[in-house]
Amino acid sequence: MKYYAADIVFPVTGPAIKKGIVAMDDHGVIKGIYNQGEVDDSKVEFLKGALIPGFVNAHCHLELSHMEGLVPQHTGLPQFLMKVMNERGAKEKSVDKAMEAADKAMYENGIQAVGDHANSAVSAKVKENSPIQYHTFVEVMALADADVESRIDQAKEIEFHFDYKRSSITPHAPYSCSKTLFKTFKKVVGEDNIISIHNQESDEENKLFRYNKGEFLDFYKQMKLSVDGFRAQARNSLQSFLPYIPTKNKLILVHNTYTSIKDLDFVDRMGRKVYFCLCPKANLYIENKLPKVENFLLGGHEIIIGTDSLASNTSLDILDELKVIHAEYPHLDFNETIKWATINGAKALNIDHELGSLEEGKKPGLVLLEGMESFKLDPKIKVKRIR
Ligand SMILES: [Zn+2]
Numbered sequence: 001m002k003y004y005a006a007d008i009v010f011p012v013t014g015p016a017i018k019k020g021i022v023a024m025d026d027h028g029v030i031k032g033i034y035n036q037g038e039v040d041d042s043k044v045e046f047l048k049g050a051l052i053p054g055f056v057n058a059h060c061h062l063e064l065s066h067m068e069g070l071v072p073q074h075t076g077l078p079q080f081l082m083k084v085m086n087e088r089g090a091k092e093k094s095v096d097k098a099m100e101a102a103d104k105a106m107y108e109n110g111i112q113a114v115g116d117h118a119n120s121a122v123s124a125k126v127k128e129n130s131p132i133q134y135h136t137f138v139e140v141m142a143l144a145d146a147d148v149e150s151r152i153d154q155a156k157e158i159e160f161h162f163d164y165k166r167s168s169i170t171p172h173a174p175y176s177c178s179k180t181l182f183k184t185f186k187k188v189v190g191e192d193n194i195i196s197i198h199n200q201e202s203d204e205e206n207k208l209f210r211y212n213k214g215e216f217l218d219f220y221k222q223m224k225l226s227v228d229g230f231r232a233q234a235r236n237s238l239q240s241f242l243p244y245i246p247t248k249n250k251l252i253l254v255h256n257t258y259t260s261i262k263d264l265d266f267v268d269r270m271g272r273k274v275y276f277c278l279c280p281k282a283n284l285y286i287e288n289k290l291p292k293v294e295n296f297l298l299g300g301h302e303i304i305i306g307t308d309s310l311a312s313n314t315s316l317d318i319l320d321e322l323k324v325i326h327a328e329y330p331h332l333d334f335n336e337t338i339k340w341a342t343i344n345g346a347k348a349l350n351i352d353h354e355l356g357s358l359e360e361g362k363k364p365g366l367v368l369l370e371g372m373e374s375f376k377l378d379p380k381i382k383v384k385r386i387r
Helices: 062-067 077-087 092-108 124-128 145-159 179-188 203-211 215-222 237-244 261-270 280-286 293-298 318-328 334-340 343-348
Strands: 002-009 021-024 030-034 044-053 055-060 111-118 133-140 167-171 195-199 251-255 275-278 302-305 366-370 382-385
Touching (some): 055 318, 055 343, 062 077, 092 111, 092 124, 111 343, 133 145, 145 167, 167 195, 179 237, 203 237, 237 261, 261 293, 275 343, 293 302, 302 318, 302 334, 302 343, 318 334, 334 343
Parallel strands (some): 002 044, 055 111, 111 133, 133 167, 195 251, 251 275, 275 302
Antiparallel strands (some): 002 021, 044 366, 366 382
16 A cells, blocks of 8 residues: 655545545555545655646547647648548558557556547557557548448447447547438447547538538548538537437537537537537647637536647647646636546546546546646646556
């Protein structure tokens, strides 16, 4: 048994404890949380900073790790997608190496679990050998009705390569999935299939759905994709596809940079729970815009945090993402945002019984925020994995 003391301990599901102590056994299982004086000083290792459970990175694409620095910044989403689709193919060896390095960096950055999107099985081996718990979302996309069934079958075949308890198939994004795909998808998945859809990452997506206009039409043309069946919906993308998503499945919507209050009202009226995943650094990279965090707080919506891939980010580091959010919204309380980065993501990925908070019986990892002595997230604070 090891005892770790720090200036502050954030159990996440309970109040922060000044000069708290975390007891952990040899297997990394939490055995108790104590106050100063409750454990004999001679047994305790004292650390400077704040102790938190391992982070949950709710959105990544490990298989794009070799694309770090390849795509120019601030091009907007359609241009970004074209670049990724044209350059995602690379030599297997360099892809493997980049994925291994990214996985290692995430672990060192205190990340305990990852929701990871995949288009192939290339990341299966890295995930199998990783101390990180991955949930793999195999993406389905099809704009032509004739492709829908074969694409779903293909995704199921790829899913087979991953841990069956920690994988699911998911529609990729509103602009890459036809109405027929959404309808068919609903019929073929069970209730335990977690869904994770890119949502309103660009205003072009809303333009496409509202008016059938904008840069996505150029994107389809250039990629030689036929979207003849598509009609303007006179409403934002979210309001157009949400009614087709099975209601009992857990649903993560990723990005939400251009999600309006009206869209959120629509979600509430449908009475379904949604986890809104924010990936601020990727949003700045691609669109140079951040989602309106206050809109999600207003309605008490559940926020989770992701890094997205190295194709659209300079690091896979949840602390970096939190720093960007706190710099933009200085009034936010770290006691709240730490939940977004840990327990909320764990709930979304159905692993909150195992990790996401410092609670007896859980095995959440133990991470030190070096230099954190108050409840303020200073840009100078560094992440260090303890266990
Ligand atoms: Zn993504």
